[in-house]
Amino acid sequence: MSSTTTSKRFNLFEWIKTITFYEILVGMKATLSHLLNYRPVTLQYPHEKRTLPDNYRGMLALLRYDDGTEKCVGCDLCEAACPSRVIRVVSAEVPNEPTKRYSKEYYMDMTRCLFCGMCVDACPVDALGMTREFEWAVYDKRQLHLNKQQLLAIGDRSFPIREKRLELQHPNVAFFNVAFKHVPPKPD
Amino acid sequence: MTEFGLRLAISLTQIAAVMGIVVVTVLILTLAERKVLGWMQDRMGPMEVGPYGILQPFADAIKLFFKEDIVPAGANKLLFTAAPILCLIPAFIGFAVIPWGPSWTINVNGVIVKPFVISDINIGILYILAFASLGAYGIILGGWASNSKYSLLGGLRSAAQIISYELNVGLSIVGVLILTGSLSLVKITDAQEGWFWDWFLFKMPAPQILAFVVYVISSVAETNRVPFDLPEAESELVAGFFTEYSGLRFAFFFLAEYANMVLVSCVAAALFLGGWHGPYPGTLMELVGLGSWSWIESTMWFAVKTYFFLFLFFWLRATLPRLRYDQLMRFGWKVLLPIALGNIVVTALAVFFFGT
Numbered sequence A: 001m002s003s004t005t006t007s008k009r010f011n012l013f014e015w016i017k018t019i020t021f022y023e024i025l026v027g028m029k030a031t032l033s034h035l036l037n038y039r040p041v042t043l044q045y046p047h048e049k050r051t052l053p054d055n056y057r058g059m060l061a062l063l064r065y066d067d068g069t070e071k072c073v074g075c076d077l078c079e080a081a082c083p084s085r086v087i088r089v090v091s092a093e094v095p096n097e098p099t100k101r102y103s104k105e106y107y108m109d110m111t112r113c114l115f116c117g118m119c120v121d122a123c124p125v126d127a128l129g130m131t132r133e134f135e136w137a138v139y140d141k142r143q144l145h146l147n148k149q150q151l152l153a154i155g156d157r158s159f160p161i162r163e164k165r166l167e168l169q170h171p172n173v174a175f176f177n178v179a180f181k182h183v184p185p186k187p188d
Numbered sequence B: 001m002t003e004f005g006l007r008l009a010i011s012l013t014q015i016a017a018v019m020g021i022v023v024v025t026v027l028i029l030t031l032a033e034r035k036v037l038g039w040m041q042d043r044m045g046p047m048e049v050g051p052y053g054i055l056q057p058f059a060d061a062i063k064l065f066f067k068e069d070i071v072p073a074g075a076n077k078l079l080f081t082a083a084p085i086l087c088l089i090p091a092f093i094g095f096a097v098i099p100w101g102p103s104w105t106i107n108v109n110g111v112i113v114k115p116f117v118i119s120d121i122n123i124g125i126l127y128i129l130a131f132a133s134l135g136a137y138g139i140i141l142g143g144w145a146s147n148s149k150y151s152l153l154g155g156l157r158s159a160a161q162i163i164s165y166e167l168n169v170g171l172s173i174v175g176v177l178i179l180t181g182s183l184s185l186v187k188i189t190d191a192q193e194g195w196f197w198d199w200f201l202f203k204m205p206a207p208q209i210l211a212f213v214v215y216v217i218s219s220v221a222e223t224n225r226v227p228f229d230l231p232e233a234e235s236e237l238v239a240g241f242f243t244e245y246s247g248l249r250f251a252f253f254f255l256a257e258y259a260n261m262v263l264v265s266c267v268a269a270a271l272f273l274g275g276w277h278g279p280y281p282g283t284l285m286e287l288v289g290l291g292s293w294s295w296i297e298s299t300m301w302f303a304v305k306t307y308f309f310l311f312l313f314f315w316l317r318a319t320l321p322r323l324r325y326d327q328l329m330r331f332g333w334k335v336l337l338p339i340a341l342g343n344i345v346v347t348a349l350a351v352f353f354f355g356t
Helices: A013-017 A022-036 A078-079 A116-123 A148-158 B002-040 B056-065 B077-097 B124-145 B149-178 B186-192 B211-224 B249-273 B286-289 B290-318 B323-356
Strands: A061-062 A086-096 A097-109 A128-130 B106-108 B111-113
Touching: A013 A022, A022 B002, A022 B290, A061 A148, A078 A116, A086 B290, A097 A148, A116 A128, B002 B056, B002 B077, B002 B249, B002 B290, B056 B249, B077 B124, B077 B249, B106 B186, B124 B149, B124 B186, B124 B249, B149 B186, B149 B211, B149 B249, B149 B290, B149 B323, B186 B249, B211 B290, B211 B323, B249 B290, B286 B290
Parallel strands: none
Antiparallel strands: A061 A128, A086 A097, B106 B111
């Protein structure tokens, strides 16, 4: 049994394994055991959806205070923070309130967004939020160029519980939209 | 004229019944393959169309039927059209000599009819081999006529592979033919009556176990199934010889592949596993006193054996990766061919010295 071939020694045990297709039979046993202990890992996606993690970063949205006014103060920090230049803000003064600013126009090109969440981190007044929406496949990609009204609508349907205005939460919290003594307060 | 008309009517009825059974089997197979493959890989397979996806074959058929029929620019239109038909007809025509049930004869108005085989010709197995080889023309012509390099490569590979493995199929069958002394599939099946050790797989004096293994491997290669699916290797050749085909012509190729699988499974069951004979002599139906219904049990045994082979095809597909081309050729010519030839010699000597 110790005859040698050109490269390796003849091994009777290995030879018997080869001619009886031992390795193939081991593989077939493995596949058959998967068939008999059938435990699929598939999630039937449109019918059943996975539980999202708590910090899931989905569709972006603009938020409002509980009195319906927009949180956004038009500071452009989100635009500066965005790595893929998704956001475009047109800032303007609030009419009749020269110390306050707001975003006159607010555009998001969601075709470019990579959902990093940097705009949300950058926002000083928590005006941006990441919702748990992820099914945003559309037939026309122009539908992913969102304006302010659309972003506010997303925020309205995803965040039904709204915060109070900053000046009503704590006197030291507000940095931007602080109420000034010489400006008459808004009707509550 | 009336007798001719009667024979024609009976034959057409039998042909329609067998074609119906084969097409239904192919429909079941397309679903079963995806399901079994999915289950073996911890997936679910098709689940959308109908409950648990059981209507998927019909959805596929409708899709293929209504798809646009594209003929590539520069293709040879005549051969491009003829190739799927050349592939499909040999796959279906082989079923004419397969015995599905007991070899009874029925007398219909003076015409002797064998109800479970369309035509019991005395060269049955040779006829099947001949037409199986013709099927290779469909593949080669389809690959050539498409005017595409992937198709051509698939067709060339298929030509070499089918020629190599046809030989092994033919030689592995010779042992059975020596034991029977006939080429007729009905006679071969009848010779295996009795207990399961009377099947040619185990039958003394020359058990055909090696021939059986050679036949199964070669038939997997002949039907271009994994692990011998080099002609349609999707990771190298897009889809091989039917890359350029779409719609109904693609469906023809698809149908031919599955019909070929059913055919080689039927032949394997008939040659080595006793055909429609159960693993015990006689039938249970006769014991209960329902002798005229025993054909149901016989055809059930045939179906069980055939479906076992079809399951084996799926099982191998779920387990094995594709062979390299030189491995394929070396295995066919340097391993299987000597085994098949040696089996012929051993069987012939055993039958000569110990045969009845």
